[in-house]
Amino acid sequence: MKKIRNLFSIYFLSVILFSCTDVIDINVKEGVSQLSVDALVNNKAEVQTIKLTLTQGYFDNSAIKPALGATVFVFDQDSVAYEFKDLKKDGVYTYDAKNKPLNKIGKQYALYVKYGEDEFISVSKLNRVPKIDSINYEVEKLPIKPDNGPQEGFLPQFYAKDFEGEGDCYWVKSAKNNKYFSKATEIQVAYDAGFSPGSKTDGLLFILPIRTSVGRELYSDKDTLKVDLYSITQEQFYYLQFVQQVSQDGSLFSTPLANIPTNIINRNSNSSKKAVGFFGISAVSSMQAIIDKNKAKPKK
Secondary structure (H helix, E strand, O other), X not given: OXXXXXXXXXXXXXXXXXXXXXXXXXXXXOOOOOEEEEEEXXXXXXXXXXXXXXXXXXXXXXXXXXXXXXXXXXXXXXXXXXXXXXXXXXXXXXXXXXXXXXXXXXXXXXXXXXXXXXXXEEEXXXXXXXXXXXXXXXXXXXXXXXXXXXXXXXXXXXXXXXXOOOOOXXXXXXXXXXXXXXOHHHOEEEEOOEOOOOOOOOOOEOOHHHHHHHOOOOEOOOOEEEEEEEEEOHHHHHHHHHHHHHHHXXXXXXXOOOOOOOOOEEOOOOOOOOEEEEEEEXXXXXXXXXXXXXXXXXXX
16 A cells, blocks of 8 residues: 555656746747748749748738839840739739740849849749650559548559750649649659759659659549649759758757748848848640549559
């Protein structure tokens, strides 16, 4: 009985010790609000968008503030200007590229943003992109029912071949029933036909994990799959890799969070005002398929 009482004493003492917590208030500096530039445009003959907002404190849960009244242009290497206008006064600056698309493959493009007294610039190159040859799919059954999507269905993959010549980079996007997989953790980039430099995949068919990355979840009969292959610069390749890494690095022993790099520069080097975000221009190759169970390959 004495031993049992001792055990209970130890238990209650442990509860008291571990339930005693102190609330510590930490004063976190708000920091300086910066211009945030979301400027990923492409060569499609459609409305192109550049979004300008203002950064805010980490603990500020208010609505994101748009950067209004800016002057925004994109210039190509031949000095042709494309003006982006904030028609709805919401910080979303658009350019209708229906009649004059940004489609000069191999040429440099420059972004110019004047906001207040500061002028921000950036440069990107419109690289080549290979054609998507085909899309196919095979019967698949997962061992357990996933939170999203069916347990049984079809696993798709696309086929495309990297150009010869090392250093081509790509961003693979996919949409299921017109809804894109757009989470940062779902970003899929490629260096040549593989994952990274030195993989010796130059000029080859994209490797299998990249081809099947469009199947974030299984598809059902009559579902629609769209695959977009974007050309990107090597700078944007590393930028997107970093975005993906930061978005999923939440383990106990993860490295401290760091600011995501930017290629937006203030022309006035003496100004204390900086910008965050990225400017990139891409050529796009696309293909769409409607899943037909009668055309599916049997599981290997």
